[in-house]
Amino acid sequence: MPQATSLFTDVESNVVGTSAVVIYAPSGRSRKRFPEGVVEVYASEDEARAHADPSRHRRAAIASGPARSSEGLKLFYLVRWLD
Numbered sequence: 001m002p003q004a005t006s007l008f009t010d011v012e013s014n015v016v017g018t019s020a021v022v023i024y025a026p027s028g029r030s031r032k033r034f035p036e037g038v039v040e041v042y043a044s045e046d047e048a049r050a051h052a053d054p055s056r057h058r059r060a061a062i063a064s065g066p067a068r069s070s071e072g073l074k075l076f077y078l079v080r081w082l083d
Helices: 043-050
Strands: 016-023 032-036 039-042 060-069 074-081
Touching: 016 043, 016 074, 039 043, 039 060, 043 060
Parallel strands: none
Antiparallel strands: 016 039, 016 060, 032 074, 060 074
16 A cells, blocks of 8 residues: 655545545635635636635635644645645
């Protein structure tokens, strides 16, 4: 069985997936993790881009998650921005 080396490369896991998302990020692009309440999951990168609105701080991205944090929150981890 392959050993997972990080949250982003565990392709064998059904627990955490990587998705196209839109993230509400009023503080900009400096953060790397986001609570599930500010993330909307979409079926494709194109769909996420179509729903993004940078003027309203809604940015398209690829993110892994949700994963439960040590604080008990469900978080998404940024893989890369799409815009």
